[in-house]
Amino acid sequence: MVFTAQNKHQKYLEQGVSVIELVLVTVIIAALALLVANLPSSVSSINRSRHSSIAKDIATRELEYLRKLSYDSLSNGTNNFTDPDLTSLPKSTASYTVNDCQEPACINGEKAKIVTVSVAWNESGDDKTVDLSTIVSQGGLAQ
């Protein structure tokens, strides 16, 4: 058999890829994929933290407002409220619920209402809420 240039080239192709080459390529691709995959999670974790902080802020503000109201002006039920910061939260809703205070929190027929402020929003598919509660009693503080 005569080894021509073409035959030599043919033989080189038939050797295939060595294990080391394969491992190196896989490792490089995996490292790249890992780096790229980490970016979106960073971004969403920043947003998640920011949004829950804003929601807490909105709820606190509304709770302080409701605390000023008298026992008599609070009627049981759920009401929506608005806040300028709600636009910073995706698909947000804000409401407060007034209920009669039951035992064991309120004993001896004490007249009091439990006010719960709830701010809800959607975090890329996940529903999130922040709830804050206070008790407003008849003849209590600020009345």
Place this chain on the structure above:
Amino acid sequence: MKGFSLLEVIIVSAIGLVVGTFLISILVNSNGFFFKQGAVINEGVNINDTMDNLTSMIRQASAVATGYPEATPSFVTSSHVLVLKLASEGPTEIIPDTYDYVVFSTDPTNPNILRMQIFPDPQSSRKSTNQVLTTLLDNVQYKFYDKNGNQVTPVSASVVEVSLTVLAQTGQVSSQRTSKVSVTLRNM
């Protein structure tokens, strides 16, 4: 034995350059993200925490004081300094006509530090405190209102409106957040 042709070397170095640039840009960006993430989370925690402290103290306060100490004040209530009068706590109930003072002021040496200082009456069981609330302070402003929402002098206030801005700086990039809340004083 044959070396690489010029074309092969050029192609390989071009690919190397593109991949290298890509890798370094990812590294730099994710490093930036890491710091930004830390800063934004820090900022959120700071603003919530500071507001919690401020609102809970205002809620407990009997009145806003002109300053502390009242005779020769070293802290005077203004739009940037808040001095609150809280009824002193005895072992079981509050002590009548005796007050503890809570001062919210910026640190004299560093305008980014907001401090809460509690000066209790000697009879009071409340602990003396000197606490840093935030190190990211950009601006804090207090406004004083009566029950009907008219702006009044600090001493006659029954509602204190607090507006707090924190600023987180990461290199060239800064991020700012403002929180505003109106809090009613105790027994007003």
